[in-house]
Amino acid sequence: MKPAVIFDLDGTLADTSGDLIAAANHCFRGLGLGDLLDPAQDAATALKGGRAMLTLGFSRVEGFGKEEVDRQYPVLLAAYAQAIDTHTVLYPGAMAAVERLLSGGYAVGIATNKPEGLAEQLMTSLGVRDAFASLIGADTLPVRKPDPEHHFEAVRRAGGDIGRSLLVGDTATDRNTSRNAGVPSVLVTFGPGRDEVLGLEAEATIDSYDELDSVVARLIG
Template sequence: MRTVIFDLDGTLADTSGDLIAAANQCFRGLGLGDLLDPTLDAGTALRGGRAMLTLGFSRVEGFGQTYVDGQYPVLLEAYAGDIASRTLLYPGAMEAVAGLTEAGYAVGIATNKPEGLAETLLQTLGVRDAFGSLVGADTLPVRKPDPEHHFEAVRRAGGDPARSLLVGDTVTDRETSRNAGVPSVLVTFGPGRDAVQGLEPEAVIDHYDELPAVVTRLIG
């Protein structure tokens, strides 16, 4: 079966606000105040918790890698406690997913967010049942850009890896698709919009309305 696999953060949903709020909660707990800006640092937020902590601690003296490692579990706990109050699905995302399903495509998610957090987020947003698979950062011994992460998401959705593509928003997604030998579609409406064109994906979309035609062109 033809299959479309989606990244989550920055592709299906803008999760940066809740991620940054969790990181800032860590910093406040250390008496440092809010070290990250929800708008200016949105791109870093979608690279994950460790990237946020590293950036925040780089803005104060005396806080190195040891603090990043120590605060990472604290950040995850803070994020799990308030995972979706600032998160928004991108316009047209779920309509596009429903349209692909109705057209006979399998759909799934491959994310470098821990699986449990991704599951909780999708359930909270009320969209988990729309996806045939969910493979997170800790589901397998490998994660994106390892192609097996993509292949497993395809297989769990009931699809054929040879007839699949990946929809994402970052260089990690582009490298994953390249390593897997499948097309990539990158979105321009996430925080990484400025870098998307230079990654030379098979297609770029500015709105989810464009996705069905692009999918048909790339994998039939």
């Protein structure tokens, strides 16, 4: 079996924050609250998922709690599906790095806590889905990151060797997933949460995808 490199999606392969925040603000406008999130200032929260964005937005007004987060979450997902790639861009060098890994004989897949259908839709829309041999979303399995089985299944479906795998991500969830799985993590520092990432004690961090090849070779051969 091949050594395997598994990627997170949001904040790792692509900056999806603009479209995620737009979907959350759609929910807030529907309640007459206006745009409660700012695309620049709140980008780091956007990359933590829909519920995190809704929770942050409602914390800025009175009278809305967890029940409203639960009610608005499907509204957010529907709005996001309708405009999933308006602002989203792949990070510079991401797909070139993936192609180098494939050429070097690595298995490559995705493990994301974005719902599988939305992840498939986005990667297809961006024209890069076929580069990844697996895609495990939040609802693909009964568990999700940071449960290690989420990573393990991404490796298996990509045809990789779990014992020679690593996870490339950008958050504490990714770091905890790799720790729970007993595999190295490589965290990217070019997203909005750089300071937080540097404090997570990953096996490696990269400031650019140009650095990924040598890090992967060092960690899993």
